Amino acid sequence: MIIVDGSLIPLLAKVRDQIPSVERIIVNGPGETALLGETLDYNEFVLNEKPGFDWPQLDERDAAIMCYTSGTTGNPKGVVYSHRSTWLHSMASTSANSVGLCERDRCLLIVPMFHVNAWGAAYTAFFAGTELIMPQMFLQGAPIVKMVKDLKATISLGVPTIWNDVLRVAESDPSVDLSSLRAVLAGGSAVPRVMIEAFKERFGIDMIQGWGMTETSPLAAVSIPPAGTPPEEDTDYRVKSGRVVGGVDIRIVDDHGAVLPRDGKEVGEFEIRGPWITGSYFGVDDPEKFHDGWLRTGDMGTLDGLGFMVISDRTKDVIKSGGEWISSVELENQVMAHPAVFEAAVVAIPDEKWQERPLCCVVLRPDATATATELRDFLKDRVAKWWIPESWTFVETVPKTSVGKFDKKVLRHEYAEGLLSVETLG
Numbered sequence: 001m002i003i004v005d006g007s008l009i010p011l012l013a014k015v016r017d018q019i020p021s022v023e024r025i026i027v028n029g030p031g032e033t034a035l036l037g038e039t040l041d042y043n044e045f046v047l048n049e050k051p052g053f054d055w056p057q058l059d060e061r062d063a064a065i066m067c068y069t070s071g072t073t074g075n076p077k078g079v080v081y082s083h084r085s086t087w088l089h090s091m092a093s094t095s096a097n098s099v100g101l102c103e104r105d106r107c108l109l110i111v112p113m114f115h116v117n118a119w120g121a122a123y124t125a126f127f128a129g130t131e132l133i134m135p136q137m138f139l140q141g142a143p144i145v146k147m148v149k150d151l152k153a154t155i156s157l158g159v160p161t162i163w164n165d166v167l168r169v170a171e172s173d174p175s176v177d178l179s180s181l182r183a184v185l186a187g188g189s190a191v192p193r194v195m196i197e198a199f200k201e202r203f204g205i206d207m208i209q210g211w212g213m214t215e216t217s218p219l220a221a222v223s224i225p226p227a228g229t230p231p232e233e234d235t236d237y238r239v240k241s242g243r244v245v246g247g248v249d250i251r252i253v254d255d256h257g258a259v260l261p262r263d264g265k266e267v268g269e270f271e272i273r274g275p276w277i278t279g280s281y282f283g284v285d286d287p288e289k290f291h292d293g294w295l296r297t298g299d300m301g302t303l304d305g306l307g308f309m310v311i312s313d314r315t316k317d318v319i320k321s322g323g324e325w326i327s328s329v330e331l332e333n334q335v336m337a338h339p340a341v342f343e344a345a346v347v348a349i350p351d352e353k354w355q356e357r358p359l360c361c362v363v364l365r366p367d368a369t370a371t372a373t374e375l376r377d378f379l380k381d382r383v384a385k386w387w388i389p390e391s392w393t394f395v396e397t398v399p400k401t402s403v404g405k406f407d408k409k410v411l412r413h414e415y416a417e418g419l420l421s422v423e424t425l426g
Contacts, residue, residue: 003042006031007137060084066282067117069214070403078282079214085276086123088247089217092276093124098222098245099185099208101155103129106180108147110135110158111188115403116218119187119210121157141165145176152180159188159404160195163207164343167198168365178203185210187218189405190311192333193239200235211242211309215295217276220248221309237308239333244307248274251294252303264304267325269315270297300325317408319348319356326358326387328408334382335360338375340368345398345406349391349415358389359422361411363398372423393420 002022004012006029013035016022027033028042064083068076081089093099101107101124109125109132111118125132133151135144139158144166147153163186170176184199187210196207212218221242225234237243244250252260252268260266271294279290289296300318301311312318312327319326328346335344343363351357364370372392379388399410414420 001026003028005029006033009033009035012036058083060087065117067114067214070115070401070405077284077286079278080282081117081217081276081278085217086120087127089120089219089276090124090127092245092247093120093219094128095246097224098219099124099155099157099210100183101125101128101130105154106131106133106152108133108135108144108151108153108156110139110144110156110162112403115188116212116214119157119185119212120217120219141167141169145169145173145178148181149177154180154182155185156181157185157187160186160191161189161343161400161404163191163195163199167195167202168342170202178205181205183208185222187211188403190241190329190333191239192336193235194333194337196235196238207238209238209240209242211299211311213297215278215297216248216272216274217278219245219276220250220272220274221245221307223308226306241301241309241311244309248272248277250303250307250309252301260303262303262305262307264302264308264310267300267302267312270299270301270303270309270311271295272297317347319346319358321351321356321358321386322354324386328358331358331360331379331383331387331389334379335362335375337382338370338378340364340370341375342366342368343398345408345411346389347408347411347415349412357391358387359391359393359411359415359420360389361398361420362392362394363396364394372425376425390425391422392425393422395420 001024003026006027009031016036024040025036026040026042026045033039061082061084063080064086065081066078068078094101107121107125107130109118109121133147133153135147139162183206185208191209199205199207209223212220221244223238223240223242225237229237250270250272252270254260254268260268273294277295298315299311300313300315301309303309313329317328319328331346332344335341341362342365345361346358348356349359376388399407401407
């Protein structure tokens with residue numbers, strides 16, 4: 001059975017003949033139902049039911065929900081969540097040491113349900129009594145700003161690309177009012193320091209960076225500074241990927257699986273386990289991903305003694321140049337600190353001498369100008385000299401996945417096919 005909004009009927013109609021197991025399609029709202037054949041109207045369907053529901057007796061470990069990974073590094077895989085794991089994940093999300101959703105909140109939930117069940121926030125909201133504001137397809141800066149002002153959202157969850165657009169709108173309209181927000185949670189990709197500082201300086205809003213995956217339900221770490229942090233060091237903690245939340249274990253390992261020290265210096269792959277961390281994919285055997293109760297995350301970085309993670313890259317995106325690693329995430333953050341840059345994505349390209357070198361793909365702000373040479377010089381005091389890209393390309397937009405992450409597979413393909421106009425500096 002599929003429940004679909006009327007506005008999405010044309011999309012579902014394209015694959016209707018490929019899903020023969022579906023027996024019923026229930027449509028909510030007006031739409032071209034003839035495209036789908038026989039359908040049921042949602043409101044009529046609900047009104048025909050008698051009030052009340054006899055809850056079945058279920059084991060807490062029975063499957064409750066399934067969500068698919070976004071497939072940024074391979075085919076999407078199904079992750080099944082139990083009633084128990086969803087309950088525990090919701091409890092963790094109400095903790096003041098994490099998202100802290102409570103009955104006093106009105107949550108503007110910008111994350112779609114197909115992105116890790118909207119980061120589990122819908123279930124946490126029911127658990128805690130939080131009001132939810134659902135933005136439908138209006139995921140641009142202008143309508144989001146209006147929603148916050150009109151509906152007095154107190155917290156909002158979304159990917160950094162969305163918040164970047166909110167800042168763009170705010171820069172052109174001094175009347176923007178986000179005063180009702182106590183915090184903004186950003187995740188799905190690294191949050192640039194310049195964005196965290198802009199929200200604090202422009203609106204007085206704390207931006208909380210979160211880290212997790214479809215496989216982790218997704219709450220695993222949030223970047224809330226430790227108690228007693230001096231104001232001048234606050235952002236230094238917020239730019240980290242997050243501090244591990246109570247209830248999960250995390251470690252970093254080297255290429256041979258040896259556990260590395262939590263010293264904030266050693267770089268390895270993060271492995272994680274816990275009561276809301278999956279132990280397998282639905283119908284797919286993947287021993288490379290799961291071993292001895294641990295999930296291999298595919299994220300590389302450091303872990304310190306306080307449990308703060310710094311992710312330097314995905315294992316698929318790390319650039320290996322002359323035998324040394326370059327973090328595409330850190331390069332992107334530093335390039336986006338330039339006032340003329342709206343977005344930047346860095347990918348590895350082949351190099352005869354160094355094996356790989358970074359290619360920086362830049363989107364400039366409207367009415368702003370910057371040259372590759374200017375951006376290269378901007379990086380000289382910000383990153384190691386050998387990190388600085390020789391190759392630059394200016395694009396209208398960085399391709400993104402359905403959940404708003406940079407789609408680096410597309411950029412690598414466009415480079416390989418000669419579709420990007422690349423400038424190489426001497």
